[in-house]
Amino acid sequence: MNGGSELERAGRLLRRVTAGIPEHRNPVTHVAELPARRARYADWPDWAPAGLVDAFRAGGTERPWTHQAEAAGHAWEGRHVVLATGTASGKSLAYQLPALSALLTDDKATALYLSPTKALGADQLRAVSALDLPGVRAATYDGDTPRDERDWVRKHGRWVFTNPDMLHSGILAAHGRWARFFRRLSYVVVDECHSYRGVFGSHVALLLRRLRRVARHYGADPVFVLASATTAEPAEFAGRLAGVDCVPVVEDGSPRGARTVALWEPPLLDEFTGENGAPVRRSAGAETARILAELVIEGARTLAFVRSRRGAELTALGAKRILADVDRQLEKAVAAYRAGFLPEERRALEQALMAGELLGVATTNALELGVDISGLDAVVLAGYPGTLASFWQQAGRAGRSGDEALVVFVARDDPLDTYLVHNPAAVLERPVEATVLDPGNPYVLGPQLACAAAELPLTSGELETFGGPAAREVLDDLVADGVLRRRPSGWYWTSRDRPQHQVSIRGSGGEQIAVVEAETSRLLGTVDPGSACGTVHPGALYLHQGSSYVVDELDLANGLALVHAEDPEWSTSAREVVDIAVLETACTRRYGGVTVNLGDVAVTSQVVGYLRRLPSGEVLDQVPLDLPEQVLRTRAVWYTVSEELLRGGSERNGRAPGGAGLDPALVPGALHAAEHAAIGLLPLFATCDRWDIGGVSTAVHADTGEATVFVHDGHPGGAGFADRGFAAVVPWLAATREAIVSCECPAGCPSCVQSPKCGNGNEPLDKAGAVAVLDIVLGAVKHGASHGHVVDQAAEGRAASTG
Numbered sequence: 001m002n003g004g005s006e007l008e009r010a011g012r013l014l015r016r017v018t019a020g021i022p023e024h025r026n027p028v029t030h031v032a033e034l035p036a037r038r039a040r041y042a043d044w045p046d047w048a049p050a051g052l053v054d055a056f057r058a059g060g061t062e063r064p065w066t067h068q069a070e071a072a073g074h075a076w077e078g079r080h081v082v083l084a085t086g087t088a089s090g091k092s093l094a095y096q097l098p099a100l101s102a103l104l105t106d107d108k109a110t111a112l113y114l115s116p117t118k119a120l121g122a123d124q125l126r127a128v129s130a131l132d133l134p135g136v137r138a139a140t141y142d143g144d145t146p147r148d149e150r151d152w153v154r155k156h157g158r159w160v161f162t163n164p165d166m167l168h169s170g171i172l173a174a175h176g177r178w179a180r181f182f183r184r185l186s187y188v189v190v191d192e193c194h195s196y197r198g199v200f201g202s203h204v205a206l207l208l209r210r211l212r213r214v215a216r217h218y219g220a221d222p223v224f225v226l227a228s229a230t231t232a233e234p235a236e237f238a239g240r241l242a243g244v245d246c247v248p249v250v251e252d253g254s255p256r257g258a259r260t261v262a263l264w265e266p267p268l269l270d271e272f273t274g275e276n277g278a279p280v281r282r283s284a285g286a287e288t289a290r291i292l293a294e295l296v297i298e299g300a301r302t303l304a305f306v307r308s309r310r311g312a313e314l315t316a317l318g319a320k321r322i323l324a325d326v327d328r329q330l331e332k333a334v335a336a337y338r339a340g341f342l343p344e345e346r347r348a349l350e351q352a353l354m355a356g357e358l359l360g361v362a363t364t365n366a367l368e369l370g371v372d373i374s375g376l377d378a379v380v381l382a383g384y385p386g387t388l389a390s391f392w393q394q395a396g397r398a399g400r401s402g403d404e405a406l407v408v409f410v411a412r413d414d415p416l417d418t419y420l421v422h423n424p425a426a427v428l429e430r431p432v433e434a435t436v437l438d439p440g441n442p443y444v445l446g447p448q449l450a451c452a453a454a455e456l457p458l459t460s461g462e463l464e465t466f467g468g469p470a471a472r473e474v475l476d477d478l479v480a481d482g483v484l485r486r487r488p489s490g491w492y493w494t495s496r497d498r499p500q501h502q503v504s505i506r507g508s509g510g511e512q513i514a515v516v517e518a519e520t521s522r523l524l525g526t527v528d529p530g531s532a533c534g535t536v537h538p539g540a541l542y543l544h545q546g547s548s549y550v551v552d553e554l555d556l557a558n559g560l561a562l563v564h565a566e567d568p569e570w571s572t573s574a575r576e577v578v579d580i581a582v583l584e585t586a587c588t589r590r591y592g593g594v595t596v597n598l599g600d601v602a603v604t605s606q607v608v609g610y611l612r613r614l615p616s617g618e619v620l621d622q623v624p625l626d627l628p629e630q631v632l633r634t635r636a637v638w639y640t641v642s643e644e645l646l647r648g649g650s651e652r653n654g655r656a657p658g659g660a661g662l663d664p665a666l667v668p669g670a671l672h673a674a675e676h677a678a679i680g681l682l683p684l685f686a687t688c689d690r691w692d693i694g695g696v697s698t699a700v701h702a703d704t705g706e707a708t709v710f711v712h713d714g715h716p717g718g719a720g721f722a723d724r725g726f727a728a729v730v731p732w733l734a735a736t737r738e739a740i741v742s743c744e745c746p747a748g749c750p751s752c753v754q755s756p757k758c759g760n761g762n763e764p765l766d767k768a769g770a771v772a773v774l775d776i777v778l779g780a781v782k783h784g785a786s787h788g789h790v791v792d793q794a795a796e797g798r799a800a801s802t803g
Ligand SMILES: Nc1ncnc2c1ncn2[C@@H]1O[C@H](COP(=O)(O)OP(=O)(O)OP(=O)(O)O)[C@@H](O)[C@H]1O
Pocket: 060, 061, 062, 063, 064, 065, 068, 086, 087, 088, 089, 090, 091, 092, 093, 368, 369, 370, 371, 372
């Protein structure tokens, strides 16, 4: 309920953070009030053993909320289920209830828990262990589990907590040693399943199919329980991920306090300029430090989410500096938090924050998953976290206990954030986006089918599970390449080596480039070969779990990048020349002078140098590089615009409204600017990051013969993002136009048409021209669609050279 005194509190907090700012510079673009929600309870189900219910009660859970009972009930009755409810809505109890009931009532039953991070798995194991139930034998099996413990888990573990990586390379690869475990596998819990998106999601989807297949081999048919942040179309997504039909449970019965959400756009700075003289805004981090300090002064327990570890540390430091001038005691009430903290440190921090000893914590997304912090007085988001699901997950840490809380979303200097703070409905009223993954990606299917065949020979009857005809095609290729052998009874893996160790489920195929710290020979991580030149070229700043390193040497032949630890002020961005060729057009829509297309492309790129840039946006220098060309075959969405429309001759053909009257010299800049903004806005419609996609624009493209803007997936074979863009082309391009128009800069800045990863130094760019181009395209598409001129055509494949 929105009681008067509650509203007063959030209002007071908001007034505090805007105090002293002159009205004409007021950064708050919108304020919304979200009502409170009451708890709805259900009874404990009859089937739950009394000892289990007692243990939950002893832990402080008197009765389950309605969604918990509903999801648990489906799972207990053998229906696969996906629970997609808000932050801190008690999703753990919903799967613990059926899984533990099974373990307690059948002493041979087993269960598997999968989480995207080790830390989350460890937290969940701790929660189950704390219930102290006899005979459950819950244990972790991940990369950190010592050898002798591994044997014990295989022999005796009943609830195994692991992650997709270990399931892939440690459990399925050696399933014979897990026969006991698989025989009575009753439940598979897939926690935080919305994080399985893009190429990683496609790998996990196939991994879960492999898991089911192996379980069946041992006679088990486990029930899948998927837990997700709120997401659009959860049943469809869960089905695609797990490969089984899942009942969706989305009616959240947990209570929540009322919240005031303020959208905030930092002001343009008068004193600095960025690339090509463009204006820059005060950084979201600096603004957040100030807001955090003000909230701490008000005594509000506040969490600030900042995108990078360095950013989180700087924000905490900034807030401390401000507080030191006010009251030295308050300085101590602020801390930074990042991934890599030990569990005890996390617990201590959670408790200090809940108890009010700590008032302000600046954190990276590390705190987004698997921490039990809720009911805070305020949450500040420094920059859009990439998806609405994450936005609400982070905002959901505020206001649980019935008190009103404040959420401030501070825009960063980029087109998506700009769009969001000027279009509150896009944040506040839009359903959470669907999570995108594509289990049919041949680049993922190939290695996954090889692993599946190595686990157990594949029979034709099983192909349906792996995508039917697409899988068949990939298998034929694997046989032709000598990877698999075809026998009458199926497809066989013939080598002695297991393929799992060569297949990285977090990458997108091919030999990975190992990033190694030269001094210690420590392997920090791996990079896809396709993106190595752009991310680990000599001189590049490489971030690993928030720590920074600088690359000394990139040895592509040996798949190695050598780095040293260094934390410079600057960051780097690669300069590259890019060319794109249409390989096959899957679908074309024609709208009189404009076409919108979806298909396969080859993107040829060569990194030719890099820029070093300060956090203010200022460019320090440009360094040339000599690296080989790379070719990426992937999926793209593209539109073309006829010269007639660009020039303004549309009155004559009478089919599309208003031509642009664009000077031909301005066309490249207009298309380039429209492309940048479109890349920035696609994450609003597909769950991708702008770094997962790329674009190319050209005034006359060799394959289309016209002005063309391409936006392509950044992974071999595609990850479904371009397909989403094609499906949502009108709202996507309308939002793109809106983002450009609502930025008040005169000629283009990072908030609208400049891109932080432009391979071309953000030149040429024409902001007004971009709006004109988007107007033509949107006008033609809307007009064509309403007048029946759309021609949907699946064109024949045609090869094109990568000129
Ligand atoms: N029925 C209930 N009644 C009261 N408290 C509950 C109930 N169920 C769960 N809780 C408490 O709610 C908190 C959040 O639970 P949990 O961590 O399982 O939520 P979650 O939905 O998994 O959170 P996240 O969004 O972080 O994944 C915990 O402190 C838990 O003890």
